[in-house]
Amino acid sequence: MKVTLDYDACHGHQSCAIAAPEVFGADDIGNAVILVEGEIPAELEAKTRRAVGNCPEHALTIED
Numbered sequence: 001m002k003v004t005l006d007y008d009a010c011h012g013h014q015s016c017a018i019a020a021p022e023v024f025g026a027d028d029i030g031n032a033v034i035l036v037e038g039e040i041p042a043e044l045e046a047k048t049r050r051a052v053g054n055c056p057e058h059a060l061t062i063e064d
Ligand code: SF4
Pocket: 005, 009, 010, 011, 012, 013, 014, 015, 016, 017, 030, 031, 032, 054, 055, 056, 057, 058, 059, 060
């Protein structure tokens, strides 16, 4: 499983980083950055899916 970010859609709520701090962080202006390169580790998949599902801007996409 991989996750991608539509940076232009991101509004910097940081709810993704709260839900999955191992996977999502923030850049200088508070928009999301993906901290994991490539495949999301299996133990982080559940919280990553939760973060993606809760993104109010639908800026995150899961690629299985
Ligand atoms: S929850 Fe969505 S819109 Fe908010 S910072 Fe994360 S990716 Fe961006």
